[in-house]
Structure formats: structure tokens, C-alpha cells
Amino acid sequence: MEIDNQYRKIIHIDMDAFYASVEQLDDPDLRGKPVVVGGGGERGVVSAASYEARKFGVRSAMSGAIARKKCPHIIFVPPRFERYKEISQKIRSIFHEYTxxxxxxxxxxxxxxxxxxxKGNPSASLIAKEIRQRIFNELNLNASAGISNSKFVAKIASDINKPNGQKTIPPEDVIEFLEELPIKKFFGIGNVTAAKMxxxxxxxxMDLKLKSEEFLTQNFKSSGAHYYNIVRGNFYSQVKPNRERKSVAAEHTFITNLTSEIFMLEKLEKISKELEKRLVKSKVSGKTIxxxxxxxxxxxQTRSKTLPFFVKENAILLETVKELLFQEKVMNSVRLLGISVTNLNINSKKKPEKPINVQLKFEF
Known part of the structure; x- marks a missing residue:
């Protein structure tokens, strides 16, 4: 029997404070201490914070200066992405032993x-528990998990019992769970959208569910239909092993704020050259800059332009970015500039998925 999407069993695994936990794993002197991966200088940014640092209100994307004010004894360590990739590959190897x-x-x-x-195990909850235990036994790292019949709910659920926990939302409880959920807990609703809501x-x-699709579209444009559907459980995007790359980007944070478009252009020239290298290396080009x-x-602030053809050449990238820069006056000093290319020329044709045959009993 071909499976109905609502009876899929989806696990979302989320490592707990991953970058910081790897640093504490490799350096015993950091264990139990407030650790931040990132720069601690005036222009530094927090990439990840250990749970010891989070107790002081330190969060990712926070400036290093603010993090230090919140926690004067905080320890900053530089990121080691090659090491994180190495550990990540080992974790994924465990995943692939199950599916x-x-x-x-x-x-x-x-x-x-x-x-x-x-494994032939009918219980997604038991599989998630076993995977988390294996990650701890083999890598000495903690992970949390969410289990449900959709990616959307599984991702929300994985955050409920963090750190080192898991939460299962079976199909029959999904609607009630979403109705009771605070709107800010919905994945994809940030501070600005939450404030508007x-x-x-x-x-x-439940408040969201009581609003008509027309009302939500009027107030949230194209996202309105999305909000209307998610609170009714109408979201069954499937797990896609080969996710297509959607963008290529390059950006830079400056030691000193930039106040002149002339200085910004100099920086953008270097950024566009770096972006060209990444596009060439990825063997892609795109239409939207x-x-x-x-x-x-x-x-x-972001400013975009879609061209009638695919590009990856630095000259065209830079010319388009110049146009975007002078589209309107920059009203404040600038700490970061970035360029991204989307609408890529990646073949998006999908092969039809094979039906999945399952038994009638669904155990979560």
C-alpha cells in the first residue's frame, strides 16, 4: 500500500550547541565553562555559545562585545570548520545506518x-533515542530530537526538551499541538513577524487558525497562505536526500564601519571576485543578484535584481551590485556587505518517487 503523507515518520536531529560542544570535547579545560565560538573583539560575532554561556543570555549572531558584557569571564575560541565537518560526517554515517x-x-x-x-523498527521514537545514544557513545556529544509526521512539526518538537532530550508529536496530536503553540514557536516566524501578529x-x-486566508494574505502577502496551511497541518514536504543548492554568497564584516559609498565599492569589488571564485568552483551561475x-x-537591508540570463562573471556581478548600491542613499554607517546569487541554473527536474509500502499499524 502506498503510504499517505500524514503517516510518515520523520525525525529531526539537532546537535546541542554543536560548535561549542566540539571545542569542549577537544579541550577538557573548556568543559563546564561559558564558551563562545567566534570573535571576541569589537567587530566579532558569536557563531555558537555553550549552554554555560547561554545562561548569561549569550546567543548566536550576537556581537562579541555584547557577549563579553553579559558574561565577563566568557571564553572565546576561533572556529575550526574542518573539525566540525569531520564530526558531522561521522554523525551522518550513523544516520545512514538507519535510512x-x-x-x-x-x-x-x-x-x-x-x-x-x-533496522525494521516500527517506532520512530525508539530509533531517535537509539541514534542519540549512539552519537553520545561514539562521539561523546549530545543531540536532541523531534519526531512527528512532518518536517515542520518535527523541527519544532526537537527544541522542546533541549538539551539532550526528545519529543514525539504523533499524527493524532498534531492539530491540537499547533493550536496551543505560542506563535513565536512556529518555525520560520521571527521577531518582526511575531510582533506584527x-x-x-x-x-x-488557535488565534492564527481563526483568521481567514484572505486576512492573512492581506497582512502577510505571499506568506499568508503558508501560515493559513501550516496551522491546519497542511504541510507534507518530503525528506530529500539530495538537496539542491539554492544560493552562493560571499560577505565581509569590517573592522571599521564604512560611511562612504566609494569605500563600499572598493570592498564590493573584492567580495564579487570571491563570489565569482565560489560560483566557478560550484559550477553554477544564477540570474538573481x-x-x-x-x-x-x-x-x-537587501536589494535584488533579476537578470534575463545566468551570470557568474565578476564584471557583471559588480556592475549589477553598483546599480543596487546607488539605488537609494545609504543612510547609516555600514558594518557588513555581502553579495549573493540565487535562481541558479541547477537542473531541478525530479525523478518520481517510488511508492513506500508499509503496514497498517503506525507506531510512533
């Missing part, structure tokens, strides 16, 4: 579809 349907999201998290799995009287999933500007107050 070939593994969709990595980053070095420290992934979706697994275990509806039909290599609060102003509209939307504080929980986006300029990212982060100001000294940490607000971010």
Missing part, C-alpha cells in the same frame, strides 16, 4: 524519514 532518506540542513542538524528503515491579536496557533547591507545598528 537512506537523510536531508542535512547544516553541519549540526538533519531530517530522517524512517517510515521504512534499515501580536498587533493583530494573534498569539497562539542580491546586495546585503548590515548597518552599525545591526539592521539589515
Amino acid at each position: 537512506h532518506l537523510v536531508e542535512p540542513l547544516s553541519l549540526d542538524e538533519a531530517y530522517l524519514d524512517v517510515t521504512v528503515n534499515k 501580536y498587533n493583530l491579536g494573534i498569539f497562539t496557533g 542580491t546586495l546585503k547591507i548590515k548597518y552599525s545598528d545591526f539592521t539589515t
Whole structure:
């Protein structure tokens, strides 16, 4: 029997404070201490924070200077991405012993579809527990997990019992779970969108569910239909082992804020050259070019242009970025500039998925 999407068994595995935990693993002197991976200088940014540092309010993407104010005895360590990749590959090897349907999201998290799995285990919850235990036994690292019938709910669930825990939301409980969920807990709803929803009287999933699709579209444009559907459980995107690359980017944070477009152009020339190298290395090109500007107050602005042809050449990238830069006046000093290329020329034709045959009893 071909499986109904609502009865899929999806696990979302999320490593706990991965970068910081690897540093504590490799250096025993860091264990039990507030550790931050990233720069601690005036222009530094927190890439990851240990749970000891998080107790002081330190979070990723926070400036190093603010992190140090919150926790004066904090320890900064430089990132070692090759080491994180090495550990990540070992974790993924464990995943693949259970299912070939593994969709990595980053070095420290992934979706697994275990509806039909290599161990013949009907319980996704037990599989998640076993995987987490193996990661701890073999790598001495902790992971959390969320289990449900969709990627969306599984990802929300993985955050509920962090660190070193898991949460299962079986199919029959999904709607009630979403109705009771605070709106800010919905994956993909950030601070700005949440604030707008609060102003509209939307504080929980139930509040969201009471709004019509027309109302949500009027207030949230193309995202309105998405919000309308997710709170009703209408989301069954499948786990895709070979995720297509959607963008290639390069950016740089400056030691001193930039106040002149002339100085910004000099930096953008270097960034566009680096981006060209990455596009060539990835063997892709794209039509949409986006300029990212982060100001000294940490607000971010993006400006985009879609060309009628695919590009990867530095000359065209830079010419387009110049146009975007002078599209409107830069009103504040700038701490970061970035260029990204999307709408890539990657063949997106999919092979039809084979039906999955399962038994009628679904045990989570």
C-alpha cells in the first residue's frame, strides 16, 4: 500500500550547541565553562555559545562585545570548520545506518524519514533515542530530537526538551499541538513577524487558525497562505536526500564601519571576485543578484535584481551590485556587505518517487 503523507515518520536531529560542544570535547579545560565560538573583539560575532554561556543570555549572531558584557569571564575560541565537518560526517554515517532518506540542513542538524528503515523498527521514537545514544557513545556529544509526521512539526518538537532530550508529536496530536503553540514557536516566524501578529491579536496557533486566508494574505502577502496551511497541518514536504543548492554568497564584516559609498565599492569589488571564485568552483551561475547591507545598528537591508540570463562573471556581478548600491542613499554607517546569487541554473527536474509500502499499524 502506498503510504499517505500524514503517516510518515520523520525525525529531526539537532546537535546541542554543536560548535561549542566540539571545542569542549577537544579541550577538557573548556568543559563546564561559558564558551563562545567566534570573535571576541569589537567587530566579532558569536557563531555558537555553550549552554554555560547561554545562561548569561549569550546567543548566536550576537556581537562579541555584547557577549563579553553579559558574561565577563566568557571564553572565546576561533572556529575550526574542518573539525566540525569531520564530526558531522561521522554523525551522518550513523544516520545512514538507519535510512537512506537523510536531508542535512547544516553541519549540526538533519531530517530522517524512517517510515521504512534499515533496522525494521516500527517506532520512530525508539530509533531517535537509539541514534542519540549512539552519537553520545561514539562521539561523546549530545543531540536532541523531534519526531512527528512532518518536517515542520518535527523541527519544532526537537527544541522542546533541549538539551539532550526528545519529543514525539504523533499524527493524532498534531492539530491540537499547533493550536496551543505560542506563535513565536512556529518555525520560520521571527521577531518582526511575531510582533506584527501580536498587533493583530494573534498569539497562539488557535488565534492564527481563526483568521481567514484572505486576512492573512492581506497582512502577510505571499506568506499568508503558508501560515493559513501550516496551522491546519497542511504541510507534507518530503525528506530529500539530495538537496539542491539554492544560493552562493560571499560577505565581509569590517573592522571599521564604512560611511562612504566609494569605500563600499572598493570592498564590493573584492567580495564579487570571491563570489565569482565560489560560483566557478560550484559550477553554477544564477540570474538573481542580491546586495546585503548590515548597518552599525545591526539592521539589515537587501536589494535584488533579476537578470534575463545566468551570470557568474565578476564584471557583471559588480556592475549589477553598483546599480543596487546607488539605488537609494545609504543612510547609516555600514558594518557588513555581502553579495549573493540565487535562481541558479541547477537542473531541478525530479525523478518520481517510488511508492513506500508499509503496514497498517503506525507506531510512533
